[in-house]
Amino acid sequence: DTGVSQNPRHKITKRGQNVTFRCDPISEHNRLYWYRQTLGQGPEFLTYFQNEAQLEKSRLLSDRFSAERPKGSFSTLEIQRTEQGDSAMYLCASRQTGDGYTFGSGTRLTVV
Amino acid sequence: SQQGEEDPQALSIQEGENATMNCSYKTSINNLQWYRQNSGRGLVHLILIRSNEREKHSGRLRVTLDTSKKSSSLLITASRAADTASYFCATPPNRDDKIIFGKGTRLHILP
Numbered sequence: 001d002t003g004v005s006q007n008p009r010h011k012i013t014k015r016g017q018n019v020t021f022r023c024d025p026i027s028e029h030n031r032l033y034w035y036r037q038t039l040g041q042g043p044e045f046l047t048y049f050q051n052e053a054q055l056e057k058s059r060l061l062s063d064r065f066s067a068e069r070p071k072g073s074f075s076t077l078e079i080q081r082t083e084q085g086d087s088a089m090y091l092c093a094s095r096q097t098g099d100g101y102t103f104g105s106g107t108r109l110t111v112v
Numbered sequence: 113s114q115q116g117e118e119d120p121q122a123l124s125i126q127e128g129e130n131a132t133m134n135c136s137y138k139t140s141i142n143n144l145q146w147y148r149q150n151s152g153r154g155l156v157h158l159i160l161i162r163s164n165e166r167e168k169h170s171g172r173l174r175v176t177l178d179t180s181k182k183s184s185s186l187l188i189t190a191s192r193a194a195d196t197a198s199y200f201c202a203t204p205p206n207r208d209d210k211i212i213f214g215k216g217t218r219l220h221i222l223p
Binding site: 004006031033035040041042043044045048055056089091093099100101102103104105106108 | 145147152153154155156157160200202209210211212213214215216
């Protein structure tokens, strides 16, 4: 499978716990993006990487959120001290410059 | 901030009919993209139209772009049940790299 892979598909966690999501982009894509989507809304931009460099972070990304792409390949998104408002679908996408985005199937987070 | 805004928010049509969705945006763009999202799934890239293009086709999809009106439309011809999904337009504002999505149009194809 040469698409964008996200793990886990679903995550249920208790409020206050930390969670980490993983995204494996298409191997030749140098850019990787994280979005968050709540029910009935379009995806909201969180952050993006070019290779291993994090080039932009949205103001939506509070201090509890951190994203890494250590070797310019896969990326992780960590949420510390989760809150109920963090419940959402977290989407990862990758692309080569000038092309459209290829999205993964997302990780659905439920904070109880 | 929201860059693109789709219209209508929801659309129900009979199978076989054509579906038209519109998108308006605020700032100058290099390109505009349309995506489809089936319920609870990730987004699928449908088509990208560049600012110097006025119309583009892909199978049953036809996209137009009017940069003077800052608007685009997506036409799906001969709709099928499998076209039931949410459709989003997305643009990179101000030559930015990331794309910003609207709230989408929820299309429902009736049997």
